[in-house]
Structures are given as structure tokens and as C-alpha cells.
Amino acid sequence: MTRRFGVGASVGLLLLAPMSTAAAQEWSARIEVEGSLFPASPADPGQIHNSTSLAFRPEWEFEFDDRRQLITLEGFLRLDSSDPDRTHADIRVLSWEYVAIRWELRVGLRRVFWGVTESQHLVDVINQTDLIESPDGEDKLGQPMLNFAWVTDFGTVDVFVMPLFRERTYPGSRGRLRFQPRVETNETVFDEGADSGRLDLALRWAHSVGAWDLGLSHYYGTSRDPRFMFGGVPDIVGGEESAVLIPVYEVIHQTGIDAQLTTAAWLLKLETILRSGQGDTFGGLTGGFEYTFGGVFGTVADLGVLLEYSWDSRGEAMFGADPLDVLAAPLTEPLGFSVFQNDLFVGTRLALNDTGSTSLLGGGAIDLDTGSLLLILETSRRIADDWTMEIEARAFVGADPGEPLYSLRRDDYLRVAVSRYF
Secondary structure, rough: OOOOOOOOOOOOOOOOOOOOOOEEEEEEEEEEEEEOOOOOOOOOOOOOOEEEEEEEEEEEEEEOOOOOOEEEEEEEEEEEOOOHHOOEEEEEEEEEEEEEOOOOEEEEEEEEOOOOOOOOOOOOOOEEEEEEOOOOOOOOOEEEEEEEEEEEEEEEEEEEEEEOOOEOOOOOOOOOOOOOEOOHHHHHHOOOOOOOOOOOEEEEEEEEEEEEEEEEEEEEEOOOEEEEEEEEOOOOOOOOOEEEEEEEEEEEEEEEEEEEEEEEOEEEEEEEEEEOOOOOEEEEEEEEEEEEOOOOHHOOEEEEEEEEEEEEOOOOOOOOHHHHHOOOOOOOOOOOOOOEEEEEEEEEEEEEEOOOOOOEEEEEEEEEEOOEEEEEEEEEEEEEEEEEEEEEEEEOOOOOOOOOHHHHHHEEEEEEEEEEOO
16 A cells, blocks of 8 residues: 555646537526534534534536537635634536537536435445535535446446546544544555546446336446544644544445336335445445325425435444544454444425425434434525525434444534525
């Protein structure tokens, strides 16, 4: 393995294309004020108690050549009052796209989503996760790529060539919702061949057959989710060595299948993967259903009921409760894990279908081995023509030492965000 000191990547793109009289452009932006409340004191006294932040999300689209070509820009900036590591900026999208009758070509920084399930997205492997922004894994960094799509009567075949690997972001030493011990990205390790300059490759076939939406994919390149080694770094305050987790990135092969069946009010969903390159070859799956009741309570509202089961052959044990034990923990190779290794997610989704587009998602994931719970609540509503409000809450109940969620046992939180659209 080779060790890299320092993190960060800068990507510069110059997109040139011939102009046409048939052109149109559109600017938009969103400014968000966010506040997060953590009722319990942190597990680490160096962590923050509460925080406020300001985010700016500009977007620009330029369409020309009789709608055959498109340039897209999506930027992101967050300023956080408490955690310096959460103050960050990124270009989520900066891409050029050409659309022909039977093929499409896209070049630049893009975000690509694969998957159908709610509780986790196993097959979604193209973009890196931005864990500084949110713990749910939904926020992604922009990925430099060349993407060629071939559209046939038997489905769409996408080829991805991706330079400039981007590392996963993690909350800093002051941040909440982080592992104990914390992740030290300045000590990141790349296994042989997994450095940030390699070319990652992916191939995906997607097709709709009647009520089925099917996807088959294969990825070969640096894993977006690292394994970890235990290590120690000097404590600036106490002068002693502090335990840390060191990310280790390796080259993997991952084959994935995603499928969704839509019949009347039912959605049947499945994602499954097989991955090699991170120790022993392992598999994982998430599958379940969503059933929607229309016009509930004599209104126009829709109520959906969700149930999903997740399994991962790696298990979930990660590290013990005492960080001092971590420094002495013998590891013959980096350690990987899954939060959802034998878990059941049950939830409900309510859409009021009103003028404010009010929606609510609530539910919980229970570990069928230990009984620990992850409870979630997410709701949003338009409160004026150009204003929206989002409320999000999470609670971590009964996690045992050794489970990944044990690190978050004191990080129950309530988040409120108000956004203005321009």
C-alpha cells in the first residue's frame, strides 16, 4: 500500500461547443438557512452541541443546436458556524451533453444515480458520498466522466470512463454524526493501483419490459466506500496520541442488479450486489415493497406503506466502545462493515397533494440481531411562492458496543432548513 498525506482534488473543465440561433438559457439559485439541534451532550467533549449554517446552490442550463446540446452547471457552497470541516464547496455538475437519435454523449462533472430501494442504495456506485453534508448518504460529489449511451430497442447501454477519483468526506473532530474514533482523512491510504489518477470503468444496461424496470451493471475501479485501519495521531490539546480510523481505498469489481415491478398500487423493489477486491468476496441485497393507498381519509392525499429487508454477508462489527483499545487492536487487513447487515426497514410516506406540496416520510430500521433502532422523520412543505421548509429528525436507540451506530448513540438530532428559491 502507498500512503498519501493530505487530501483534496481540484477539477478544471473547459467546455467548448458550436453555438446556434436556436438557443435558450436559464439561471436559478437556492439559498438555505439551516439549524441543527442535538439534545444530548456529545460523546467526545471536543464535539459541538448545536450548529447553524448557510448554503448556496446556483444552477445554470444552456440549451442550443435545436435542443441537441446542453451545458449544465450546479454549484454548492456551505458555511457552517461550528464545524470547520463542514464549511465546504463543490461543483456538483459541470457537463456538456449531445443527444442524437440513437446515442448520447456526456462529458464533464456529473451525478448519476442507480437504484430503486428506499433504505439504502447498494448498486449506486458512480458518485462519491458527501457525508459532511448529510449522514443518510443521499448527497453526492460531482464525478469527472465521459459517458456514452447507446439507445436500442432492447434497452440502453451506458459506458462510463472516470478519471480523478474523489475521496469520501467525513465530519471533522468538532462535528457531530461521526464515528468514534473519528476518521482521519489526512492519513488516507490507497492500495496498489487505487490512486486518485487511475481510470475507473463502468458498464450498465437498463430496460423497461412491461411493468418491469431492470438494470444490470458492472463497476471496475477504486471503491467509493473505503475500509478502515486503526491508527493514532498526536492530540494537539492533550499532547497524547488519539485513536483514529484511517480510510483505505482499494480496487474492486462490483456487479449489481436492480429491478422494480409496478402493478397498480404496488411497487416491488430489489437491489443486489457481488463485490470483490476488499478482502473476501461478499454479497448484499435490499428488497421489499411499497403499497400506496389513494385518497385516504376522504381526501386527495396518498399514503404509502414501505417494508424492506437488507442483508450483507460481511456483518457489521467495527470497533469496540473504548477508543484506547483501538490503538492496540491487531488487524491483519483493513476492516469493512455494513450498517444494514440483517435489518428490517418499515416506513410510511404521506403526500397531501395540496398547494404546498406537503410530504412526510417516517419510519425505522431495526437490527434483527441486536434489536437496535434507527428512527427517521423527514417532512417538507412550500410555505410561500418561493419559500420551502424542511424538517428532519433522527434517533439512534439501543446500539451495542461494536456496532457502527454505537458511535452515534448521543447524536439524536432535529434539523430545520428554510430555503428561498430565485
